Amino acid sequence: MRISRSGIVVLSLATIAAAVPVAAQDTVIIQNATVLTITKGTIENGSVLIHNGKIAEVGKNLKVPSGATVIDASGMFLSPGIIDCHSHIAVEDQVNEGSVAVSSMTGVGEALDPEDPDIYHDLAGGVTVANVLHGSANPIGGLNAVIKLRWGKDAHGLMFEGAPPGIKFALGENPKRSNFTPPPGIPPRYPQSRMGVIDVIRQAFVDAREYRKSWDDYRKRTAAGEKNIMPPRRDVKLDPLVEVLEGKRYVHSHAYRADEMIQLMRLAEEFGFRIRTFQHVLEGYRIAPEMAAHGVGGSTFSDWWGYKAEAYEAIPYNAAMMTQHGVIVSINSDSAEEARHLNLEAAKTMKYGGMDETQALSMVTINPAIQLGIDKRVGSIEPGKDADLVIYNHHPLSVYAVPQTVFIDGHIYFDRKKDLAARADVDKERKALLEKEKAAEKKSEDKKSDEKKPDEKKPEEKKAIEAQTPGAPTPDASKPAVAKPDAPNPDASKQAPPKPKPADSKKDYSKKEDQKSQPPEPPKPPVTAAPQGSQQ
Template sequence: MNKINYFLVALLGLSFSFASAQTPKGSVLIKNATVLTVTKGTLQNTDVLVQDGIIKKVGANLSAPAGVETVDATGKYLMPGIIDAHSHVGLDVVNEATSPITSEVQMKDVVNPTEIGIYRALAGGVTVSHAMHGSANVIGGQNATLKHRWGTKNPNDIIMMDAPRTIKFALGENPTRVHGRGNGIQPRSRMGVEAVIRNGFNEAIQYQKAWADYNSASAQKGNTATAPKYNERLQTLADILDGKIIIHCHSYRADEIYMLINVARDFNISKLVFQHTNEGFKVAPEIAKYTMGASVFADWWAYKFEVYYSTAFNAAILNANGAITSINSDSAELIRHLYHEAAKTQRYGGMTDDESLAMITINPARQLGISELVGSIEEGKQGDLVIFDSHPLSVYTVPQMTFVDGVKYFDIKEDKNDQRLTVSPTEMVEDVYLHQQTERCMQDTEHLFEMAGTLFNQN
């Protein structure tokens, strides 16, 4: 845009912010807190200054620049915003369960920034969540990494635009049940799951070649080349092969985890994270060597056959073997107290404070490819911060304030009874879900099953 256009824009009062939307950036000075940096130890009586969304300074006796608000955190604890590497909060659609591969589907298309679960997550100190496609397909849709900027109705405002692309894979019972038993197509078994992945990648290689051939041929004079069919599904798989997308794979059993490691090695894929990974402890050295680690539950299992062989020591064992390990929620309820979930690794595995906290901050950040931006309190990182009234790994702790990019989105003192962003004009009482559907990995697939969901927990 040249100068004259800028002038016209200003003159006509037009805004071009829709194209290059700026999300709010705040400034705040948090004084005298016990700062849990996670990567650089614990600093007593320390101040943290955030300016225009970025952590400018961590130190003692900082003073607030003009116009910057000061928060007195004496006696309180400050930690980096919690990151949930597995969530379905803020999505209108979770599963496009109709095909074994739906890599063309994008969760960014169906983000709903007004879902109340986002505010509840903020109230639990969670500033970033990984809004994933469900686990009905071997290769599901592309996920969205969200920053919990509550208050906007524009999905683009909560999508973390500087996060890399990620995609959902799923192994084992869910995809074989939906497609094999439900629809009578491949995959019906774990072997079929592997075949679907390998065939998909091989087709993607052929697809890439077809386009490369066409592009070079059509540059020649007098050529008779015709364009191949466009196929975003294969293009996305090709992007995975090119290292542009991080795989996040729903998995439970050690054999299938090891299977995918081998498939990834055969196709030279190194950007791979395992999700759930209940038997990860059996293949922890392999996960550590070949992948970006595992994102696990603290202590959740036995909800179906493939998750019987589980242990609460899983995270500690993975961590001890050098695998990047995070604790996730996969639940709109657990997401509100991930700090409790992280604390369980101290009870089961005796992890240090920093190791435990890393599992809900810097480790998930590394698995999402955003550890340069968030996940610890360091100068130059984005100002995603949470203030707790006592140590966040204490069972008595209560989050007080949550900041994203230096903007305060949750304050327990300003927490209204009704935080909804949208209210129906025709419903006096809207649906409230208290117990049911605490996890949504298999949401939108109900109609594909002949048997009711009661037989199987569909996690």
């Protein structure tokens, strides 16, 4: 893959880094790739034209507009960005407000941590959108946040603007606190049974209905000119439930058992709304027709089960079987690590259930987009959609596939070559800072032992260090740049995904590189491992 600017020819890495990705106004064309559009078939030697962050054209032999940045992706695969429908990254502190049975007053969007290295790590795995959910400690949990992994932007910059709002529900062991014993003196939290869980949800909607009525009455009376009416109390907990009742907020419900899911669907229908997705949904295959009839999506793991009693009745055919019955199915991660290879998780549905390539990839692209109500914007490579794209060196369903370049809104947010190249700078800056600190310590000691010494900093030393510490928002390799990967193997593009050539494996998965590809900054412990946490 080479990058050149038609007319100007060379675009240096430094220029791009300084300007922050490719400027949005720029026109970019990715050429000679195998374009996996997902919704409109696969285009061999295809091109994608990006203009102002949107996909402008998709096809063969597209005309290169003058001034466009040209990215030659010969031998590479271009897919839509991966969408993770169940994530807990990028949240400061806990993702669970586990103290109360109904925590709908909370919202993870209010505590986003745009500096969480997990964002960058997942981005490097091709993820461009994540549905960041509250944990599953409560029958009714907190509000979610659909984010784009725009590493380097602030919390507002992460938000997927216009994505429909949602809320987390949870059924089963976690909300009934099966595996949590409070310390002595603390009474156990209601509910303690599956009956109690559904009761809590029902009661919350009864309250929400009443609450809505009290506000409707108040507004009616004030509109009619009545004065001095006592205003109802604004309840942060019930506001989002009213939105659910009005169909303005999606319910993403953590669920395992078929009976509970049926129960929740019936309850929703009774109150006049629909569940948008069941998360985990390990027994979804048992009730796929009912799910399809309700219109609920299933967001599941590829083959992860047995980690608690209610997760035993799972089969890896789950995703395929739900799909066959007309349920929109996505494969999610629930883990900052697993998110990095969701493409491979999707590939497992080909083995278990015989999904074809497009169906498999859909489960981490267009299907989660539909489930999150953002399919008009992302999830496939079509003109008019956001240019959220991943260049893979192999077919993304191959175990040898490694994302090379990841675009969001037409900007390059991750580039493998650039990342590898930047690590030396990171080391250099670290060393310089450590030495500067040591020098300062030494000086203060010297000063104490001999107070007459002048307190002057060597200006050269200071300057040298400043020069090495540019004002990047956060770590290491945070500056996206353009890749110049190895000359591609022309055979790679024609390979059937599950059978790559051994030669390729050597080239791409040599131990050395694999070790290097570990991000230099150790990620903080994943939120899913929070004490007493319960996201599964």
